[in-house]
Amino acid sequence: MNVYYTGLFVTFLINVLCALSVYVILKSGQISVGNAGFMAVGGYVAGILSTVYGLGIPASVAAGSAAAALCGAVVGIPALRLKGTYLVIGTISFTAMIRSIAQVLDITGGAMGLKGMKRIGILWIVIFAVLVIALLFLFEKTRYGLDVEAVAADSEAAAAAGVRVILIKVLSFTLGAAIAGIAGGCYAHWTQYIEPSDFSTSVSTMMVLPVILGGRNRIAGAVLGAAVFTILPELLRFASVWRMVIYGVLVIAIVIVKPDGLISGRKRHA
């Protein structure tokens, strides 16, 4: 594989992780436009552990994911009181907060960014992505997976049926944040340099779009959406300055034609 395709493949895998991090939260009927913040936590924690403390890269990524998961739980609890637009604003604010913290701390390199990470092997990124997909697939087949869908469909009726709504909602945020954390750790060790602006709100938004486009009810939808969002900009390179315009029109067209996403319909529980 030449460098171009290798890079594209890694971008795809990281986009898959990002999309799945949003997917998990959407699946529980919540929305997060703050996953770049969780990604930042994963990226910085993993980067600092591997550069300052000399921890191995895979272990650093895993630890970064755990730190992001913790943030997910902390954000998930107040998020219980927020719905719709307010939750969007709340999660955006979280990302802004994380960026500011990364900007002022010494250990994160401030505005100069964090550097000195060794490059992660592609195989590790593949392993992380496959592991996340496999675990999510299994999770959706459990009775907890069914609880998640009931909460998304009607949280009050789910509660009246005995579903622990708070647990399910916070768990979903935690899980989504953990996945975003893995994406951040992989990203930090692939580009070998991260700075606060890598985790802007537009990055958070770009994590949501593939899921809406690919289909929010299925893991395959998020993966397909990530593929489209990775490849489409490359295919449109011929259009040079008009690239983003065509890109935008295509995305709008897909959303209008397939409002439930490219892969719609949910899987049933056995």
Add this chain to the structure above:
Amino acid sequence: MLEIRNLSQYYGEFCALKDISFDLGENEILGIIGQNGAGKTTLINSITGLGGRPSGTVRLDGTDILGKRPDTIARLGVARTFQNLRIFRGMTVREHLLVAQNRKLSPGRKLLPNFRNTEDAGVDALLEFFDILRFRDDDAEGLSYGDRRRVEMARALAGSPKLLILDEPGAGMNEQESEVLASQIREIRERFHTAIILIEHDMSIIRACCERIIVLDHGQKIAEGSFEQIAADREVQRAYLGEEDA
């Protein structure tokens, strides 16, 4: 089994429930009637933990449940249906029952992935009971109004509740369906050993099912007794028929 004392619910200045007290015995079917806006649904929302900040005492088998979260109350054995149907969008009839069954499973069992369509005698028996077994793997949202009501009742029973609260189960049903429903409600008690609180406008269902009836008017309990006692009560007649013959 259920003990309610001085249950009140205010929304700002407005008093939706005032000093409601009553008891419910094991295996009893209690009817609650009253005009629209009398506080019937508010009363059961207060019991099941949905909405508002009620005051007073509600005890289920000695455990104070007032102010607890709705899922906690459900897990203690109180199940309900909703006046405005609350179906899980996109989920099959069978899945509705599995969700309610979940409360009885251990966390470990809940984490086991399931790939095959396992036979579940309990689910099938419930669906059979409500005559909706043929819709088992259909999207519940696509069913008729009456069948969706039956899905809700089956879902409520799937969690093996001690107390079942039915909020106008007969709404939108014709005379014949109401008759079937009334006999089903009595049968539910025998088969599933549950106490039942029944809110209903259809007096034929109330008469056929309830040993005891509570009448609510403007958030207050104005009468309690058998159907005959209630029907003869002047206060009830005034609330239902207007002031002229009071």
